[in-house]
Amino acid sequence: MYGPHVALDEMSLKINSGATGLLGPNGAGKSTLIKTLLGLIQLTSGDGKVLGYDIRTDGDKIRQLIGYMPEYDCLTLEMDAVHQVKYCGELIGMNTNVAMQRSHEVLEYVGLRDQRYREISTFSTGMMQATKLACAIIHDPDLLICDEPTNGLDSKARGFMLDTLFQIVKQGDRSILMSSHLMEDVERICDRIVMIHKGKLIAQGKIEDLKAIDREIEIWVWGGASKMEDALHKAGLTPRRTGRVMRVVRQDETTYDLVLELAAKTGVQIRRMEDYEPSLEDLFLVIMDRLGYGVKSSADLLKAQAQPRAVAPSPSRVGGEF
């Protein structure tokens, strides 16, 4: 709780090793959850463990094993990068010489090998983010927590940051908890997500499992889209349509046959039919639309009745190809 404000409520979650995305809109409670995991906020009720240590009593030990990359600026601008990172290592408890050697290593890793003696105030935003990442990984933490790591980065720097984080997971075999409001970033690195909204857990699990709740078939039709739509309605498939593109919820394997059959009956050409790959953003919307905030796992979501939603067509696909 922050004074009278309940920041996190009835949250029960388990985060496995690997890369996990912490998703939610601004103000959802992502940063509060991270601070709680770091042992910086005292819980008013409940308990938890991070890397086997109690978040109520072992905050120091947890913070020694975790690398935290904050969202906002946290660097001393007048220092050069190598000494800044070295100081971060010393604050963890590394010897001075070891911290200096390691500082060189991690700065090279994050792409600042040749800029390491430059004053941080002369760095671009991407370079500052890279320095923050170097500060977080100097002691090779078991768990790296990144709070909006791509905040304020241009596409190049963003790509580099995401690649680097991905490497830490795959090559370094470390775990990452990455908070972001950008679903695309999370999707690129993480295989699991934790979704929170207004301080409540709304979904957690493997991205693939969660995406399965919104499995649809996308159909591109020619010559009678309205007739086809009517036919689909009559067959109980409740299509969502934008122009010649429509999506129907895939009930089972026979849905494809049914669609083809209806097309043949109505005399409509089907130019393309494929499984629609939903993005995390689609997933977030479907959770909000269908189930509100009370979802705890993908199993809960699968139990719920799917409802048709408005089509949000991809601008790169719709139109111009027929």
Added chain:
Amino acid sequence: MDDDIPGVNDLFDDILEGGAPDSAASESAVEEPQTPTDAEFMGEKGGVVTGRGRMEAAFGSGDGDETATAQVAQVASEATGGTLFLQQYRPWRGELNTRWVRNWAILRYHVYGLFSKGHKPWPMMTKLIIWSVLILSISDLAMLAIGAISGEEMIGRLSGISRGNLYGHVLSFWFRNACTYPIVTALIIGGMISEDRRNGTSALYFSRPINRRDYAAMKFLSVALILTVVVLVTLSVYYLGAILVGGEGWSYVVDTGLLFVGAFAAGVLLVFTYTSIGLALSSVSSGKFFPAVAFIGIILGTKLVAFLISSLFNSSAIYLLSPYDCLAHVGQWMLGLNHTYEHPASWSLVMLLVMNAVSLYVLTARVSSLEVTRE
């Protein structure tokens, strides 16, 4: 019809019949990159890295430096200039030290920054003033040396060890407590906590195993240590120097030792009080200007106000509001000097304790509410 369709073996006929393909011919098919004349060394995959490539890697990308990104470290990507290096995660499984080593790192960061690069980047003006005050603080020893060299007994007697001189080194209003010690303190405490709040550097501490008590304690010790060097180390140097220069012999320590201890204790009280008030001010603000000005205002302003009011009402009790006057009063009592205040010294001592308690309370309360992010 079937004959027209080539079999699998037919596809490899030319290889099977002709043996190995002509290596020279196949090599010629792959075009070798042209090595420019200014090539300096080859990248990991044999690509050419030019001098320009290295310059761009080192200094960003020319004039548009502010837009430079960390692209030079992309995973073995072969840019036009060649492969620069492979991005390779290196694990580290060393031993981490205990709490006291971490605290020592904070202390060292702040104190070493005054004379060494790679630690807290104190502004050049701050460093110059601190060094100047340090030199000024041993001016009494310099006077003794001048007296000894010139043979003028008067100079030696005036600047030798006495209650007044020991008191003056620590607590004289003019010149030390009007112009040097408060200014040095103001410069040190200015951004000590407030800049961590403003720049978000508090996240560096609190996201690591540094608890807030240790953070506040190390900040306090850092300021106190610098002031100790300026006030107390110079007092000790003066005292020892006076014994050596004055040729009094070590037995003189027996005669004056307690005076020195009294002056030293008064100095400790001054260092502690200035540090706690200064850091309390630093903890309530988010810049370095306000705490510095407010500190000088409190030390000199309360003194001035107390002076004006006491001259109107003919009472010295108003001086209890002035930290400097409380320190001076207690110092006079410790050194056995005639009191220049009418109220009892115990009142000043109590007021000092109250001031320190309030300051430390503000400091700890504000530090415990410091956010992990920029505020």
